[in-house]
Amino acid sequence: MQDFAALVDRLVYTRSRNGKLDRIADYLRSTADPDRGWALAALTGALSFAAVKSSTIRNLLMERVDPVLWNLSRDFVGDTAETASLLWPDPAYDVPPPPSLSEAVETLDRMTRASALSELPKLLDRLDPPGRYALLKLATGAMRIGISARLAKLAFAQAFDVRVEDVEEYWHGLAPPYEALFAWAADGAEPPDTGNMPLFRPFMLAHPLEDARVDLADYAAEWKWDGIRVQLVHAGGETRLYSRTGDDITGSFPEMAEALPFACVLDGELLVRGSHQGGEANERIQGGAASFNALQQRLGRKTVSKAMREQYPAFVRLYDALIVEDEDLRELPWEDRRRRLEALLPRLPQDRFDLSSTVEAADFEELTRIRASARDDAIEGLMLKRRDSPYVAGRRVGLWYKWKRDPLLVDCVLMYAQRGSGKRSSFYSDYTFGCWDGDPDQGAELLPVGKAYFGFTDEELKKIDHYVRQHTTNRFGPVRETDKSLVFEVAFDSVHESKRHKSGLAMRFPRIHRIRWDKPAEEADRIDALRALVRD
């Protein structure tokens, strides 16, 4: 456990990507099975223990430390596990030596919610503060030390001098502690057999187009749909639905799993039937999709009722085909894959699948006009795909671009600020802002319309933080109410009716666009101006 804790701390303090790779690779080479496999799983977020929640840790500490002092400490440190690791009292008895990582994992795995209250303290007693930190991070499955699954796989490939593509393929079919993966990479055993497993393949992603222009002879355009990008995989008689991050979301959309009848890997947008995006299904613009809000009703559910399936019927608008039956299409140009995808469509149930249609335009200028009209049709923007591009994992320059419509802007007044966590702990970095419900000179009030915590630079954050501290009128734990004198120009993609806010409105993707140090608060926008932008 101490070796793992030392690795975690080294990763926390290592800035460069190469430095992180070296440190993980060193650890993987110098550590034996199964500890190194558990470490790899922990770093990539593949472990979770239902028995230990953040609230478990809080409750254990509340029994040992004054609750007020706990709250003040937690608020300052910005991280429950770290606060607990620092405040955990040293045991007053002779403790056994620290557990190995595998012992810790096995103990955590055996715990229930009830037994955690007596078992977790015994583990914590055997560790020093860095050990406790690593254990608690491990137990709650929230390492958050800037190690993506991709980085861990690269480190694995570097440690044993194998191809990262092979690591990615084999990895997904295996469970921690990945002994077969280590046996292959470190000891030269046969690679794990994954041919018949419904594995996730990394997505191909797009760069923002920004101010660049492309030649439509080389690029095809498609609408950018506002749903969730998904990968459908059918292999070995089983279908899985994966999100962008490779999370398995099949359970929330059982109708999609039932709908795919043959072995393939397809890429598309998961949507709910409706008329919000582009209107009813039609010729001019391919419509027929509800807003993201509607899709949200279906997300994160472990079980889905029949009523839910009927009220929010899911379907996938297909973008691409990676594998069809036993043929890997990823090396083919986009145009060829597109033809294969079109040919595939008649074999798929029409109520569950359609094809993302291409947007035809004579030249870039015409495409620009078409994109400008996308706002009225409540469409997020356009995708531009190089006609000869193979399907490659990640974001490769020049192949795919996303060209979102310009954001909407509104001037809001900062009302509340909350301390951030992680890198921004101790800074007031999460802002709630509002618009006037009438004429401010006639006694109108501000009503909250949204919350944002990005869009500004670190320098600006420092200035806003200072401003918040100087203009505090009230404190509620980690939240400060301000004197409502600072104006933010807030950018957002769309605005919807919502019961969650008193203003009755909710923004999608709000971010701080500019800080209007110069603008008096009375001149900020009114709720009516924002409501006029609703396209529900």
Place this chain on the structure above:
Amino acid sequence: MIADFAWIRPEPHGIHVVPADSWIDPSQPVERALVTHGHADHARGGHGQTVATPATLAIMDLRYQTKNGLPAEYGETIRLAGGVDVTYLPAGHVLGSAQILLEHAGERVIVTGDYKRRADPTCPPFLPTPCDIFITEATFGLPVFVHPPIAGEMAKLRTVLAENPDACVLVGAYALGKAQRVIAELRAHGHHDPIYLHGALEKMCRLYEDFGINLGELRLVSEAKKDDLRGHVVVCPPGALNDRWSRRLPDPITAMASGWMRVRQRARQRNVELPLIVSDHADWCELTDTIAEVNPHETWITHGREEALLRWCQLNQRRARALALVGYEDEDD
């Protein structure tokens, strides 16, 4: 029975000693200032008269060309107007740092300024002294702050140095106090190689030497060749850590000597690779133990995390109040 103490009043920009019309560590220019130590948020220029220890006056002179200083030796009592006696007592914070004992009408008040209880080769240790009102700092006034023994932190630094003979270790340290303490502690722990300085630290180090603190061989980065720095310790003010200045160094490993390094995210915010938990302030245990040891009738808490220390006093049935003084910052301790 707690006396009235109307003669000493906390105001937003300092503690006012009313009969003597003097201010302790005022954040604005005043007629007479009683200054605990030389850090910029406590010692400001522009006062009519400044009462401070000789070392603090020398430090202020270096920074502001302070005029009309009245030196107060440790333990020496000075009678001010209005029948107020002041005595400067060692605070163990930095060179010249003092607690100020105020006596008036049979009542005793101590203002600690900043202090610590750990041994420090650059200044005499904090002297616990009985009093009625104990006005304490609370910079590290949260129970998460427990500063580890300095020997372990120096060993960490020397290990990294030995493991990276082709790099240098760049230590960010507050220009007054921390920088000199880190150097003196390194010497005490057997590091006798030359230590390289950012130019902004030179004068303060020389001043420490003038006051008899031996810092060993010091050299300036500006006079060294890049390759000379490999395998050596370089000390700079915290602001220079991620500055253009540090680009001239050979593969620097960024370290910072500060009590804040106890919290991982604080170190990450500074892009620190080697956090060294070295503080010139009292940690939580020192703050609470000192209150218990001095055992005043009442504790007033000034700058820092007042709420938690106030809570501790309540839990331990001690009378306490938090003062809302402005202008003190969480310095780069």
